[in-house]
Amino acid sequence: MKQLNQKKFLWGTATASHQVESGNFYNDWWLWEKEGKIKTGDSAHPSCEHNLRYKEDFYLIKFLNNNSYRFSIEWSKIEKEEGVFDENEIEHYLNMLKEMKIRDIEPILTLHHFTIPQWLYHKGGFENPEFPEYFSKFVSKVVPYYKELANYWITINEPVIVALMGYIFGDWPPGIKNRKRAFSVLKNLAFAHAQAYDIIKEKKKDSLVSIAHNLMIFKPATWNPLDYMVCHLLDSWFNMAFLKTIIEGRIYSPIGKKEFHPELKNKLDYIGVNYYTRSFFKFGIRGFAEYKRKNVPRSDFGFEIYPEGLYEVLMRLKPFGLPVMITENGMADKKDLYRPDFLKTSLKSVSRAIKEGVDILGYMHWSLMDNFEWVEGYSKKFGLLETDFKTQERKPRGSAYLYQKASLINPNTDSFDF
Numbered sequence: 126m127k128q129l130n131q132k133k134f135l136w137g138t139a140t141a142s143h144q145v146e147s148g149n150f151y152n153d154w155w156l157w158e159k160e161g162k163i164k165t166g167d168s169a170h171p172s173c174e175h176n177l178r179y180k181e182d183f184y185l186i187k188f189l190n191n192n193s194y195r196f197s198i199e200w201s202k203i204e205k206e207e208g209v210f211d212e213n214e215i216e217h218y219l220n221m222l223k224e225m226k227i228r229d230i231e232p233i234l235t236l237h238h239f240t241i242p243q244w245l246y247h248k249g250g251f252e253n254p255e256f257p258e259y260f261s262k263f264v265s266k267v268v269p270y271y272k273e274l275a276n277y278w279i280t281i282n283e284p285v286i287v288a289l290m291g292y293i294f295g296d297w298p299p300g301i302k303n304r305k306r307a308f309s310v311l312k313n314l315a316f317a318h319a320q321a322y323d324i325i326k327e328k329k330k331d332s333l334v335s336i337a338h339n340l341m342i343f344k345p346a347t348w349n350p351l352d353y354m355v356c357h358l359l360d361s362w363f364n365m366a367f368l369k370t371i372i373e374g375r376i377y378s379p380i381g382k383k384e385f386h387p388e389l390k391n392k393l394d395y396i397g398v399n400y401y402t403r404s405f406f407k408f409g410i411r412g413f414a415e416y417k418r419k420n421v422p423r424s425d426f427g428f429e430i431y432p433e434g435l436y437e438v439l440m441r442l443k444p445f446g447l448p449v450m451i452t453e454n455g456m457a458d459k460k461d462l463y464r465p466d467f468l469k470t471s472l473k474s475v476s477r478a479i480k481e482g483v484d485i486l487g488y489m490h491w492s493l494m495d496n497f498e499w500v501e502g503y504s505k506k507f508g509l510l511e512t513d514f515k516t517q518e519r520k521p522r523g524s525a526y527l528y529q530k531a532s533l534i535n536p537n538t539d540s541f542d543f
């Protein structure tokens with residue numbers, strides 16, 4: 126197992142540039158919005174103006190007793206035109222990192238969180254066989270500026286979701302519904318991650334690099350063995366294939382046919398995991414279908430509230446023998462009715478997994494404040510802080526005070542006495 130210079134448990138929250146910044150006019154999601162694809166008609170501009178108010182937001186991060194913060198930099202602002210890098214934008218994120226340093230906030234820097242520059246989108250985006258090279262040029266440009274201030278890196282946020290939402294369900298850009306094209310996107314993302322991993326490690330060898338990987342719990346709707354088979358397949362496709370590809374170097378189905386590529390092997394220093402919910406599935410004549418159980422508590426998003434699942438997911442990752450960071454965990458809950466208990470049970474899951482031998486680096490709650498939830502606009506409220514998008518005021522919800530208390534505990538040494 127790779128040794129980590131891990132001294133403290135990282136308590137933080139997570140955000141993403143397009144979801145919290147103003148002025149994101151240069152990426153594919155801005156085009157998607159102009160095509161009327163945001164269900165609520167909301168615009169991602171100006172959102173929370175985090176790019177203008179980050180000092181105030183860092184003050185609130187310290188108010189939460191957090192010692193860490195996961196955020197993403199916006200490729201499309203830095204490289205508005207192919208090969209032309211905007212030094213002011215690069216410096217903007219450098220200033221953010223400097224402010225975090227003086228406030229003792231450990232950054233977890235995400236290089237790619239769903240959005241790509243419009244010039245790349247018009248060249249086929251994630252499907253372009255040169256996508257890994259385009260991403261590598263961007264990574265090679267920015268890492269030297271940030272490497273002394275960032276130790277933890279996330280190359281790509283949720284590569285499987287990029288392929289699923291943009292190329293299978295078609296709800297996200299570019300709105301394709303074609304499995305074959307989705308799998309070729311995933312292959313490109315695996316090589317893009319691996320190349321970015323090598324660049325970061327070459328620039329600063331003790332950097333710790335991962336992806337933020339969305340893991341879902343799949344449960345059979347009945348005792349029918351076919352339902353179990355469906356869930357096993359979904360787990361291997363959605364949860365395991367991409368992870369195993371960038372650990373073992375073999376391109377696992379459905380992305381590939383287990384062909385070996387040495388450049389993909391051992392490209393994770395820790396596993397970043399985003400966990401939200403579980404779903405029930407059953408076998409059907411057309412393959413499989415989700416089975417929406419009745420009379421179970423659900424978030425405002427309609428996801429089943431199942432924080433115990435975080436323990437199951439963490440134990441699922443234990444055999445990989447790598448440290449784990451919870452890079453996202455949270456729920457849409459405008460009234461903060463369920464979030465307090467969700468948070469307590471989620472953190473107890475972390476504690477239990479640590480006691481059972483999982484090396485957990487930290488916990489990043491999604492999210493610091495209400496923000497632009499992709500095609501849902503501002504209708505889904507994930508923030509510990511409520512955002513007033515007219516006044517830009519951030520107001521702590523009840524859960525914020527719970528998280529403030531929890532963040533004073535080191536789960537490696539103490540248990541939560543909620």
Ligand code: GCO
Pocket residue numbers: 141144282283286339399453491498499507
């Ligand atoms: C994701 C993304 C976030 C979401 C969050 C709530 O997992 O889709 O990382 O951008 O906003 O998960 O849905």
